Amino acid sequence: MLNNFEEVQKLGKDNMDMAMESLNTMTKAMQAIAAEMADYQKKSFEEGSAAVEKVVSCKSLDKAFEAQSDYFKTAYEGFVGEMTKLGEMYSDLSKEAYKPYEGMLGKMGK
Known part of the structure; x- marks a missing residue:
């Protein structure tokens, strides 16, 4: 019985x-994704602001x-590229x- 308890305890630790x-x-990975999204949003905002200035x-x-x-x-291509990367x-x-x-x-399949 003690042997079974040790096996269950080891299994619990392994899990x-x-x-x-x-x-x-x-x-x-989620931190990397969040950083990537923040970088894209910043870049997108800067490009959008520059475009408005250029149009005006x-x-x-x-x-x-x-x-x-x-x-x-350019914005569409950047968006598609970013979504592919994400x-x-x-x-x-x-x-x-x-x-x-x-x-x-x-192991379970055996």
């Missing part, structure tokens, strides 16, 4: 270690529309958070 490792990984300083309506169109194109970061997060459990799930 806690895996959960903590996974949580650690998730915390670091244009001498003709045609040049203003051209500047606005260029900004929208998608990859979330995908990596899920893979890394799962890694501690791979060994345990492999």
Whole structure:
């Protein structure tokens, strides 16, 4: 009976270690994602402000529309690129958070 208790205790410790490792990984990844989003928002705001200044300083309506169109194109491309990057970061997060459990799930299948 003592042997079973020790096995259960070890299993509980192992499970806690895996959960903590996974949580650690998730915390670091979420911090990186938050930093990436903050950087993108700052960059986007700065580019938007510069675009408004450029549009306002244009001498003709045609040049203003051209500047606005260029900004929208650049902003859209930047947005798509950023969402792709964030998608990859979330995908990596899920893979890394799962890694501690791979060994345990492999043992259960046997």
